[in-house]
Amino acid sequence: MSAQAMVFFLTGLFLEVAWLWLDARAHPVNPSNPAPAAKSPIPPAAKLLWGLIQQPRWLASGVLLGLAGAAVASMDALGVNQRVYIDTVWVAVPTIGLGVYLFFAGMVTGELLPRVNEQSVLTVQLLVMVHQAFTGTLFTPLTILLVVLPAAMVLYLTIRQTPTPPTLKALIYFWYLLSLMRLGLQADNLALFTAWEFTLFQGLVFGILLVFLIVHGLFAIRFFLIVSSLILPRNRVHLSQVMPLIYNDEQVPPVRYLILTGLLLAALSVMQLFNLPDSLLWLDMAIILCVQVFFQAAPLRKH
Amino acid sequence: MMSKIARIFKGVLSMGDMFCLALSPIASVGFVIFLIILASGWGGHLSLIHQYETGGRTTTARILYDPDPDSDYLFLDYNGAAGAPESGFIRTRYFKAETIAKYQQGQFLQVYYLPEKVEHEVIPVADFAEFRQYRGYWQDIWIPLLISYVIMIVHPEWLYLGLLKTGRKA
Numbered sequence: 216m217s218a219q220a221m222v223f224f225l226t227g228l229f230l231e232v233a234w235l236w237l238d239a240r241a242h243p244v245n246p247s248n249p250a251p252a253a254k255s256p257i258p259p260a261a262k263l264l265w266g267l268i269q270q271p272r273w274l275a276s277g278v279l280l281g282l283a284g285a286a287v288a289s290m291d292a293l294g295v296n297q298r299v300y301i302d303t304v305w306v307a308v309p310t311i312g313l314g315v316y317l318f319f320a321g322m323v324t325g326e327l328l329p330r331v332n333e334q335s336v337l338t339v340q341l342l343v344m345v346h347q348a349f350t351g352t353l354f355t356p357l358t359i360l361l362v363v364l365p366a367a368m369v370l371y372l373t374i375r376q377t378p379t380p381p382t383l384k385a386l387i388y389f390w391y392l393l394s395l396m397r398l399g400l401q402a403d404n405l406a407l408f409t410a411w412e413f414t415l416f417q418g419l420v421f422g423i424l425l426v427f428l429i430v431h432g433l434f435a436i437r438f439f440l441i442v443s444s445l446i447l448p449r450n451r452v453h454l455s456q457v458m459p460l461i462y463n464d465e466q467v468p469p470v471r472y473l474i475l476t477g478l479l480l481a482a483l484s485v486m487q488l489f490n491l492p493d494s495l496l497w498l499d500m501a502i503i504l505c506v507q508v509f510f511q512a513a514p515l516r517k518h
Numbered sequence: 519m520m521s522k523i524a525r526i527f528k529g530v531l532s533m534g535d536m537f538c539l540a541l542s543p544i545a546s547v548g549f550v551i552f553l554i555i556l557a558s559g560w561g562g563h564l565s566l567i568h569q570y571e572t573g574g575r576t577t578t579a580r581i582l583y584d585p586d587p588d589s590d591y592l593f594l595d596y597n598g599a600a601g602a603p604e605s606g607f608i609r610t611r612y613f614k615a616e617t618i619a620k621y622q623q624g625q626f627l628q629v630y631y632l633p634e635k636v637e638h639e640v641i642p643v644a645d646f647a648e649f650r651q652y653r654g655y656w657q658d659i660w661i662p663l664l665i666s667y668v669i670m671i672v673h674p675e676w677l678y679l680g681l682l683k684t685g686r687k688a
Contacts, residue, residue: 324681436549441678
């Protein structure tokens with residue numbers, strides 16, 4: 216890709232790592248003793264918006280995107296017009312370093328893994344279902360198995376509003392990871408890996424998506440092994456301690472959830488109906504924002 | 519007698535359990551690496567199929583030598599882009615032994631080739647279906663992958679590293 220697009224690709228990589236790193240260090244909550252909500256004259260919608268804007272991720276995003284924009288502007292001013300590849304030195308070194316860090320973060324720690332709840336899982340699966348419906352692949356066996364069935368189960372659990380056993384949570388979470396991998400393997404997303412040309416936006420989203428998929432892909436492998444080990448009863452003791460770290464029982468208020476999810480689904484449907492460009496990339500970003508911003512579950516202190 | 523056999527059996531199981539525990543750190547990383555190798559082989563093969571289906575061209579080739587059962591290649595000449603003569607090869611691992619054995623020196627056959635590719639590999643048109651069904655990238659990987667998997671099922675403690683507190687006071 217062009218040097219300018221590669222700058223934005225690298226920015227996307229580091230941006231997503233920064234987001235995940237900041238999320239992991241957000242103020243932890245103790246669900247057994249939540250702070251009482253104080254009365255406030257500020258409308259809830261304004262408080263919600265202010266709460267979203269206040270997050271340090273936007274400062275990090277502003278800094279990184281600003282630096283990338285300045286770098287690209289400098290390149291354009293200097294007339295830089297060369298193609299670079301993954302083995303170009305200034306690309307390979309940070310990419311390999313980041314890759315090693317992600318490998319250890321994914322396999323040896325859980326520190327970059329976003330915590331989810333039933334609503335974020337359900338929204339992700341609904342977004343994927345809408346996309347699959349527009350591409351005509353909603354009723355393929357793989358989609359039904361990986362997306363439709365889990366979405367139906369999670370919808371039932373969300374409505375039921377009672378605690379979910381750890382083993383069922385583990386299964387739902389594993390299904391959620393598989394549906395993320397299924398999204399990553401969509402033809403348009405796979406085409407990014409062999410594409411010759413990238414716009415700045417495509418480069419940025421590809422970088423963000425790559426880190427998101429790598430982190431979740433590595434943990435999917437790890438979690439597949441964890442779920443497989445549950446065959447032996449003696450291995451089930453740790454699951455009840457681990458699941459609260461990755462799967463939160465707390466839910467956002469239903470009205471907020473319905474509004475945000477409805478807006479996302481409507482936006483995605485409009486993009487698909489009018490064949491707007493890069494609709495799959497926007498879907499990818501919507502999913503990442505759902506998990507990490509809109510329905511973000513704060514990290515729990517480790518057991 | 520039965521209790522003696524049971525004791526021996528328990529001892530063997532216990533040794534196997536300790537063996538799995540000792541190997542579990544390596545097995546966890548190994549499982550990921552083997553999976554990546556497998557995915558890479560699968561993805562590479564799918565990509566190659568796609569390249570031949572979308573960008574492959576057909577030409578006539580002539581086999582230069584009789585097939586050697588021990589060789590990984592079957593060498594031939596063919597007319598490349600713009601009719602230029604090229605030397606190429608068929609990778610025999612994609613095909614069964616009897617498929618390769620039917621070819622003879624001097625035989626003409628239709629092949630697919632990729633004009634942009636540096637390697638002058640070709641695929642016989644008549645055997646393209648067999649090339650598509652090739653699953654040989656599994657061969658060297660599935661046994662260590664399975665062994666790693668079984669070890670991690672028996673002793674998954676390493677998988678919980680970083681997710682559980684070590685027991686020290688905060």
